[in-house]
């Protein structure tokens with residue numbers, strides 16, 4: 001498995017994946033974005049008090065198994081404390097291109113990607129502690145030196161990074177926030193994309209994947225209308241599933257539930 005530096009349609013080798021861009025159905029209605037009760041609950045109401053931003057995640061408290069608990073100690077060197085300033089400097093080879101993954105879950109696919117691409121550096125950001133522990137366990141066991149992880153809100157981390165310092169930003173199977181009143185928590189939004197665009201290098205990629213059709217349509221509607229981004233597969237199209245993106249846990253769950261999978265690759269212009 002390698003990571004291409006050219007668009008993945010030129011790298012396709014696995015015939016089970018579509019070779020052509022995928023045409024999506026009609027675009028959904030945009031959310032009303034005016035749910036005052038929810039805004040107050042989220043802390044977003046403009047009421048003169050401190051303004052808390054809307055989070056894209058909910059922290060869950062789940063116990064760690066024995067190897068995960070031990071991994072947090074044994075592989076502590078792979079875990080970076082916030083705040084950080086230039087993520088590139090965390091690595092033995094700061095000159096290598098930086099991939100940032102937001103919400104890596106249990107981290108298996110991130111570890112496989114880092115293992116397959118020693119010529120790149122990988123920073124994974126997650127708030128789910130058992131996932132962080134599992135990820136460093138697998139990265140540590142594999143002896144990876146090009147992967148670091150953080151327990152933090154990725155949006156806060158991004159704010160601190162130098163502009164143009166990220167080569168690839170990946171967001172795989174983000175929480176779809178299915179209820180209309182929660183659409184404001186979706187990561188892909190006109191509110192959050194300016195930060196992503198600011199931190200991506202020119203020519204860098206934002207790569208998102210989802211198994212939730214409404215979110216796929218939503219993502220395309222947002223991303224195709226960002227002047228700073230170009231759809232690598234052409235306006236209105238999803239990307240063929242890249243064979244260098246390992247299956248994630250949530251992707252597998254989506255398959256089991258009979259869902260489709262949509263990848264989107266956008267280049268910062």
Ligand SMILES: C[S@@+](CC[C@H](N)C(=O)[O-])C[C@H]1O[C@@H](n2cnc3c(N)ncnc32)[C@H](O)[C@@H]1O
Nearest residue numbers: 056057103104105126153154172173248249250
């Ligand atoms: C539905 S899970 C998908 C996990 C994994 N990518 C997969 O496909 O199996 C989404 C993950 O994103 C994380 N997440 C959501 N927003 C985040 C943020 N702003 N910063 C860090 N992690 C975030 C959540 O904690 C959750 O583990």
